[in-house]
Amino acid sequence: MTESVTEPRIAVLSEVVRNQIAAGEVIERPASVVRELLDNAVDAGATRITIDLEEGGMRLVRITDDGIGMGTADLGLAFEAHATSKLRKPEDLDHIASLGFRGEALASMASVSRAKIRSRPRGQDIGGEIVEEGGQRGRITPAGMPEGTIVEVRDLFFNTPARRRFLKREQTELARCMDVVQRAALAHPADESGAGGIGFTVNHGGRRAFDVEPTMDLAARIRRVFGAELAEELERVESQKGTTRIYGYVAPPRFARRDARRQMWFLNGRPLKDKVLMRILKDAYRGVLVHGLQPVGFLHLWLDPESVDVNVHPAKSEVRLRDERSLFGFLVNAIREAVMRTNMATPGESMIDSVRRREERSLQRETLPDPGPMGARGRVSEAWIPRSPGGASPGAGIGSAPAPWGGAATPAPQGGYEVRDVHGTAPPPSVEGEGSPEHADWHAVDDLRGPYLQVDRTYLIRALPDGFEIIDQHALHERLTFEELRKEVGDGKVEIQQLLTPELVDLTQAEVALVSEHAESLRRIGVHVEPFGEKTVAVHGIPVRIRRPDPEGIVRDIIDVIARTGKAPDAEDVLEEVLHRASCRSSIMAGDALDQSSIRALLERARAAGTDQTCPHARPTRVKFSLHELEKAFHRK
Ligand code: ADP
Numbered sequence: 001m002t003e004s005v006t007e008p009r010i011a012v013l014s015e016v017v018r019n020q021i022a023a024g025e026v027i028e029r030p031a032s033v034v035r036e037l038l039d040n041a042v043d044a045g046a047t048r049i050t051i052d053l054e055e056g057g058m059r060l061v062r063i064t065d066d067g068i069g070m071g072t073a074d075l076g077l078a079f080e081a082h083a084t085s086k087l088r089k090p091e092d093l094d095h096i097a098s099l100g101f102r103g104e105a106l107a108s109m110a111s112v113s114r115a116k117i118r119s120r121p122r123g124q125d126i127g128g129e130i131v132e133e134g135g136q137r138g139r140i141t142p143a144g145m146p147e148g149t150i151v152e153v154r155d156l157f158f159n160t161p162a163r164r165r166f167l168k169r170e171q172t173e174l175a176r177c178m179d180v181v182q183r184a185a186l187a188h189p190a191d192e193s194g195a196g197g198i199g200f201t202v203n204h205g206g207r208r209a210f211d212v213e214p215t216m217d218l219a220a221r222i223r224r225v226f227g228a229e230l231a232e233e234l235e236r237v238e239s240q241k242g243t244t245r246i247y248g249y250v251a252p253p254r255f256a257r258r259d260a261r262r263q264m265w266f267l268n269g270r271p272l273k274d275k276v277l278m279r280i281l282k283d284a285y286r287g288v289l290v291h292g293l294q295p296v297g298f299l300h301l302w303l304d305p306e307s308v309d310v311n312v313h314p315a316k317s318e319v320r321l322r323d324e325r326s327l328f329g330f331l332v333n334a335i336r337e338a339v340m341r342t343n344m345a346t347p348g349e350s351m352i353d354s355v356r357r358r359e360e361r362s363l364q365r366e367t368l369p370d371p372g373p374m375g376a377r378g379r380v381s382e383a384w385i386p387r388s389p390g391g392a393s394p395g396a397g398i399g400s401a402p403a404p405w406g407g408a409a410t411p412a413p414q415g416g417y418e419v420r421d422v423h424g425t426a427p428p429p430s431v432e433g434e435g436s437p438e439h440a441d442w443h444a445v446d447d448l449r450g451p452y453l454q455v456d457r458t459y460l461i462r463a464l465p466d467g468f469e470i471i472d473q474h475a476l477h478e479r480l481t482f483e484e485l486r487k488e489v490g491d492g493k494v495e496i497q498q499l500l501t502p503e504l505v506d507l508t509q510a511e512v513a514l515v516s517e518h519a520e521s522l523r524r525i526g527v528h529v530e531p532f533g534e535k536t537v538a539v540h541g542i543p544v545r546i547r548r549p550d551p552e553g554i555v556r557d558i559i560d561v562i563a564r565t566g567k568a569p570d571a572e573d574v575l576e577e578v579l580h581r582a583s584c585r586s587s588i589m590a591g592d593a594l595d596q597s598s599i600r601a602l603l604e605r606a607r608a609a610g611t612d613q614t615c616p617h618a619r620p621t622r623v624k625f626s627l628h629e630l631e632k633a634f635h636r637k
């Protein structure tokens, strides 16, 4: 092959190709079209925005707004790449207050679709219209229309089949478009006085799919999008420091889910999916969230535009925060305070529901063998819930055990229950109807009063004025030990219990080095350990709080955590984990028989500790059944 010297191999790309390349970054699917057009409508000062979709947006996305509009001169430039009204000079990039600024959304879209803009500026009698198809621009023609702007994007990727093939089913694309609109709706709520909000309406295939009124505040919008069950349980976050302000809502930990779809951050009104902000929310739930789940929260963050760089991501969904560290602590604390206020109790209702579902499933599989009466470690919930006809007979449940309230019951090896008369002093209270004066008195005098029933040496059951609760003794004790230890460490006065003979633990040389390096900070958390030869350490003392000490286990746990995190054992996050593990080791294990007075002592400690609804690993410590739920379960209502 001969190469011509005069004809270069390099050529400057045509504008259409350049725009299609940009579209590759900015316009991925119909939902990205919706996002960019919504941004433009918001930037134009709209108060009502209507989104019409066909075939999940693949056939059509049309966005109508009542914003400031564009005159003919602007219409002629709107489809031009890098044409924007939102920036002029380089310095403007340092304090962007609009959602858009790159001037490439309309140009990108028009290079891969059949696009049309109609617009009538506020205060003018007539509007104009311009069409662009696959990058081929038409002329501006006059158009009669109300004030505002209508942008239509039809047949997305009609000229780029390779990209069209990446689109999913109509329902999937629609769901993504809805997600964008719902985030936008939550990004622009009305304030307390009902002002300043933007209304959104979505029609799909001509049918109304979603709408929020401009006057709805954030709480009302969350309720509209996610329903009353969630909205009712939200706690408000509100805090301010200098020009930094956060407000919004967080849900109790039990609403957490695998995906982050119910986690929304808005920075200066811009919906974001920013990793740092997601970390902050997760940190605020530390210790009350099941590992691997994403908390549910809707948070508006207001920062001085100078302290944010939004120009780091083509889709503008990530940002760079200046002074991230100090912001981090402030936000985590503000959110955590609200998280701790959420209702962390596990409602029995959800348990009843899940048992019902299980029953329904097992009814469908009637050919399976009868599960038989509960084994020694049978689940308490199965005993309490009415069983389907094919299940174990109700007689196997504790409800029919003789004198169930007379003492602590533990399962006999063959199932069924033996009732041990432990103290048997208090007269058995009956669970009475709501509003009974007798039980009101009973609880006014002493609301921790027993008797308590212990099941399977694991669960404690006690009557409440309006139902009963089941407590997981191990989970509760673990939570208490953890809280108490954490408080002592925080106050800098962990009581150390010196061991009469130090316990020797064999380790590797590297582990011994690790321990000696951190000996001082280990001391601060109540573990007194020193090297004892090359491959051994001696444990001299451990925190008094820790019952049934297992010094070797504690030391190995700590080494494990330090080695993994590379941090000192009293660094805050490491400390939490070390304390979790230590409290787990020390706790009353499932399997301890407890008498009435030790149960009572445990409940009193729980009351004093305050946060006792979940164990440090976020399993619930107690499940409450209200009379109302019992009535439902037994079909009395
Ligand atoms: P950017 O939003 O980054 O400026 P776009 O390509 O999205 O770039 O839009 C280009 C310009 O078109 C905007 O800067 C704005 O002046 C104008 N524009 C776009 N949509 C609207 C709208 N709905 N109402 C008024 N002006 C609009």
Ligand code: MG
Pocket (backbone or CB within 6 Å): 036, 039, 040, 099, 100, 101, 103, 105, 106
């Ligand atoms: Mg834009």
